[in-house]
Amino acid sequence: MDRGQALLAGKAVSKDFAVRVLDGVDLSLYPGEVHALIGENGAGKSTLMKILTGYQPPSSGEVLVEGKPAYFAGSADAEARGIVLIHQELNLAEDLSVAANIFLGREIRRGPFLDVRAMRDRAAALLAELETHVDPSQKVASLSVPERQMIEIAKALVRDARVIVMDEPTAVLTARESEVLFRQIARLKGQGVAILYTSHKLDEVKAIADVVTVLRDGRHVITAPTASLSVDEMARQMVGRDVSDLFPPKRALMNDEIVLDVRDFSVPGRVEHASFQLRRGEILGFAGLVGAGRTELMEGIAGLRTAHGEVTVEGRTVRIRSLEQASRLGLAYLTEDRKGHGLLLNQTMRPNLTLLDLARFSHILIDEKAEDAALDKAIHEFDIRAPNRDVRVGNLSGGNQQKLLLAKTMLVEPKIVIIDEPTRGIDIGTKQQIYTFIDRLAAAGKSIIVVSSEMAEVIGLCHRVVVMRLGRIMGELEGEAITEEAIVRYQMGLTEVAA
Amino acid sequence: MSSISHGAAPAARWRPNLSALGPLLALVLLILLGAMLNGNFLSYANIANVVARAATMGIIAIGATFVITAGGLDLSVGSMAAFIAGMMIIIMNAVVPWLGTGWTVVIVGMLSGLAIGSAAGALNGVLVTAGRIEPFIVTLGGLGVYRALITFLANGGTLNLNFQVADVFSPVYGGVIAGVPVPIIVFAVIAIIAEIVMRRTTFGRHCAAIGSNEQVARYSAIKVDRVRLLTYTLQGFLVGAGTLLYVPRFGSANSSTAVGWELEAIAAVIIGGTMLKGGFGRIWGTVVGVIILELIGNILNLQSLISPYLNQAFQGVIIIVAVLLQRSRRTA
Numbered sequence: 085m086d087r088g089q090a091l092l093a094g095k096a097v098s099k100d101f102a103v104r105v106l107d108g109v110d111l112s113l114y115p116g117e118v119h120a121l122i123g124e125n126g127a128g129k130s131t132l133m134k135i136l137t138g139y140q141p142p143s144s145g146e147v148l149v150e151g152k153p154a155y156f157a158g159s160a161d162a163e164a165r166g167i168v169l170i171h172q173e174l175n176l177a178e179d180l181s182v183a184a185n186i187f188l189g190r191e192i193r194r195g196p197f198l199d200v201r202a203m204r205d206r207a208a209a210l211l212a213e214l215e216t217h218v219d220p221s222q223k224v225a226s227l228s229v230p231e232r233q234m235i236e237i238a239k240a241l242v243r244d245a246r247v248i249v250m251d252e253p254t255a256v257l258t259a260r261e262s263e264v265l266f267r268q269i270a271r272l273k274g275q276g277v278a279i280l281y282t283s284h285k286l287d288e289v290k291a292i293a294d295v296v297t298v299l300r301d302g303r304h305v306i307t308a309p310t311a312s313l314s315v316d317e318m319a320r321q322m323v324g325r326d327v328s329d330l331f332p333p334k335r336a337l338m339n340d341e342i343v344l345d346v347r348d349f350s351v352p353g354r355v356e357h358a359s360f361q362l363r364r365g366e367i368l369g370f371a372g373l374v375g376a377g378r379t380e381l382m383e384g385i386a387g388l389r390t391a392h393g394e395v396t397v398e399g400r401t402v403r404i405r406s407l408e409q410a411s412r413l414g415l416a417y418l419t420e421d422r423k424g425h426g427l428l429l430n431q432t433m434r435p436n437l438t439l440l441d442l443a444r445f446s447h448i449l450i451d452e453k454a455e456d457a458a459l460d461k462a463i464h465e466f467d468i469r470a471p472n473r474d475v476r477v478g479n480l481s482g483g484n485q486q487k488l489l490l491a492k493t494m495l496v497e498p499k500i501v502i503i504d505e506p507t508r509g510i511d512i513g514t515k516q517q518i519y520t521f522i523d524r525l526a527a528a529g530k531s532i533i534v535v536s537s538e539m540a541e542v543i544g545l546c547h548r549v550v551v552m553r554l555g556r557i558m559g560e561l562e563g564e565a566i567t568e569e570a571i572v573r574y575q576m577g578l579t580e581v582a583a
Numbered sequence: 584m585s586s587i588s589h590g591a592a593p594a595a596r597w598r599p600n601l602s603a604l605g606p607l608l609a610l611v612l613l614i615l616l617g618a619m620l621n622g623n624f625l626s627y628a629n630i631a632n633v634v635a636r637a638a639t640m641g642i643i644a645i646g647a648t649f650v651i652t653a654g655g656l657d658l659s660v661g662s663m664a665a666f667i668a669g670m671m672i673i674i675m676n677a678v679v680p681w682l683g684t685g686w687t688v689v690i691v692g693m694l695s696g697l698a699i700g701s702a703a704g705a706l707n708g709v710l711v712t713a714g715r716i717e718p719f720i721v722t723l724g725g726l727g728v729y730r731a732l733i734t735f736l737a738n739g740g741t742l743n744l745n746f747q748v749a750d751v752f753s754p755v756y757g758g759v760i761a762g763v764p765v766p767i768i769v770f771a772v773i774a775i776i777a778e779i780v781m782r783r784t785t786f787g788r789h790c791a792a793i794g795s796n797e798q799v800a801r802y803s804a805i806k807v808d809r810v811r812l813l814t815y816t817l818q819g820f821l822v823g824a825g826t827l828l829y830v831p832r833f834g835s836a837n838s839s840t841a842v843g844w845e846l847e848a849i850a851a852v853i854i855g856g857t858m859l860k861g862g863f864g865r866i867w868g869t870v871v872g873v874i875i876l877e878l879i880g881n882i883l884n885l886q887s888l889i890s891p892y893l894n895q896a897f898q899g900v901i902i903i904v905a906v907l908l909q910r911s912r913r914t915a
Contacts, residue, residue, distance in 0.1 A: 408804040439803040449783040
């Protein structure tokens with residue numbers, strides 16, 4: 085594979101924190117090439133990307149820019165050389181305008197003053213190129229996630245980026261939004277930009293990357309043209325074993341007993357007149373595009389939002405006004421935003437695990453022994469992998485955070501569990517585990533609602549799927565009728581599903 | 584990270600954490616310095632005096648630790664203490680004609696001090712939670728209002744407690760039980776209870792959860808507003824309790840009573856290792872912080888090389904060093 089000089093390369097890069105997280109990894113990025121970096125959570129992808137883009141120095145090994153060793157003093161240093169990292173958690177100043185964000189640190193000046201008009205015009209031109217229709221003088225806070233991502237890309241372009249590194253850009257995008265991103269990636273590629281990009285969505289990697297590199301446990305496993313690897317093979321290389329059966333087989337329902345009956349439920353401005361039922365032991369999927377009102381509906385039912393409508397839990401009609409009340413009724417809600425709403429990242433696992441129902445562990449004082457026992461049980465039951473018990477939850481991988489969040493929610497022994505995006509940003513091995521947990525809960529007679537933007541997940545996991553669009557329930561699919569095509573038709577607003 | 588073992592994670596190993604022990608280390612250094620500068624420094628009388636004087640500030644700073652841990656702030660405590668002291672004096676003087684000058688009056692005064700403090704704290708809490716106003720603004724307002732009220736009540740001068748009542752009251756500050764001054768006993772009891780509440784009760788855990796991420800707390804079925812309201816009410820109650828030790832010491836209150844205490848309380852909390860942005864608090868740290876601040880003044884008074892007027896400069900430097908230590912812990 086002789087492609088001339090690599091624009092950016094890592095040679096024998098290693099990184100040690102408490103443990104070695106990256107061990108002698110080589111990686112080369114060439115102009116006009118899309119390079120995918122894949123691996124399970126904790127495989128070392130993020131660390132490698134941070135080293136290549138100047139956010140962290142390697143413990144050993146070196147970074148080469150156009151063949152010459154480079155020592156970045158920091159990310160600004162790397163940016164000055166055209167190497168830009170777009171973070172998974174987008175880094176934008178929310179209260180500044182779009183144009184101000186795009187030119188942040190690179191402001192166009194006229195004399196001592198900012199040339200606001202020039203910046204706005206150039207930002208508008210850039211955004212038009214990126215097919216993003218937002219007003220450059222709008223505040224970033226008012227933008228959607230995919231729009232923000234485009235702002236990040238525009239920001240990189242203003243910096244004359246020759247290498248763009250993207251950390252899971254599609255994790256929060258819907259299929260259609262991802263398409264727009266891919267078109268832009270193709271365009272940048274045409275302009276000779278080198279792109280390194282990570283994703284847990286392997287079919288997506290297969291579709292857009294030229295070359296793929298697999299990391300496992302901090303080690304380089306393989307680098308090969310994407311055309312030579314099938315999706316299954318990529319998964320096998322990542323996990324180190326076969327993962328053909330991602331989803332457990334669907335179980336037959338024990339009976340038709342309805343445990344949750346929601347009628348004419350509305351969340352002002354978000355959800356209108358939603359009605360659905362949930363049976364015992366059932367896994368009910370909620371599909372829809374981002375912004376369809378699924379999360380808002382669930383938060384409304386769980387008492388986290390003001391809402392009105394009729395909710396019947398196990399035959400009793402109730403008005404749930406707080407999450408605490410929902411817990412008492414045996415209904416638990418697991419948030420889609422594990423970092424912002426789910427876990428205290430600066431605390432250890434124990435206080436996180438018991439936070440939802442601390443009263444269970446305290447008489448006058450908190451019984452720390454009982455908490456420890458619960459943590460033991462959770463670590464075992466949900467296979468939570470942590471270097472030790474003192475580690476802050478923010479330092480755990482996304483998969484382990486999600487398992488901890490699941491353990492936290494299950495600690496209140498709910499009968500009805502609403503799980504919002506159960507596997508967002510999680511590697512395939514952990515995904516499989518989480519599906520097994522969900523299946524096991526359903527087998528134990530719990531009723532589960534899974535809100536998911538991942539088509540494969542709803543199809544593979546759920547007995548029944550409700551599809552929402554613009555705050556309304558469009559339709560319901562069951563058994564064999566759950567197909568990608570049927571879901572997409574409902575999502576698009578085509579109420580009549582073709583026979 | 585998959586190379587590490589899972590299942591039964593190894594029990595936490597204790598390792599010395601310099602920044603966690605920072606306040607204690609600073610305290611030891613100060614004591615050594617004091618002992619070198621003046622032979623009387625380590626005498627029981629001097630140390631007991633320092634701790635007794637620190638008691639009022641210490642009790643207030645313990646309240647501030649809860650407020651700050653839960654992500655709040657209370658700038659009104661100094662003015663509030665002065666207002667409570669003034670009200671206690673007015674109330675005690677007013678009931679003398681009916682109740683005489685015995686302990687009954689003193690008890691009425693103490694109960695009203697605690698009640699006024701709790702009410703003032705609860706008012707802060709209601710404005711912050713139900714009123715949805717930034718704690719900085721609410722309590723900055725309080726700082727002004729209570730300061731003006733004490734000046735108004737004293738009519739610009741000084742409120743003096745009835746002399747006979749003051750005599751009855753004075754053992755509350757000046758008394759000694761089993762060789763230990765009363766204020767030290769009160770301070771110690773409150774500190775021990777507060778430490779247990781912070782570390783081992785649902786309330787303490789909820790404070791830390793709210794301070795570290797309010798959304799996570801809300802999504803964990805914690806009644807965020809109620810806990811917040813409780814922290815401010817507790818702060819008010821403890822300002823009242825601290826003032827109970829202050830009034831018998833001086834027997835008077837005026838417009839310059841307790842000026843700047845709010846900043847000293849916050850300083851003690853920070854020196855003790857509590858995060859100013861919330862999410863983590865420790866009471867013993869605050870106790871050490873208060874004693875450090877008091878010791879600096881004491882040491883400066885016991886020597887002649889450096890002017891005692893530089894007291895606040897030393898306090899300021901110590902606060903900044905404490906925050907630097909906190910930062911190195913975060914990035915470690």
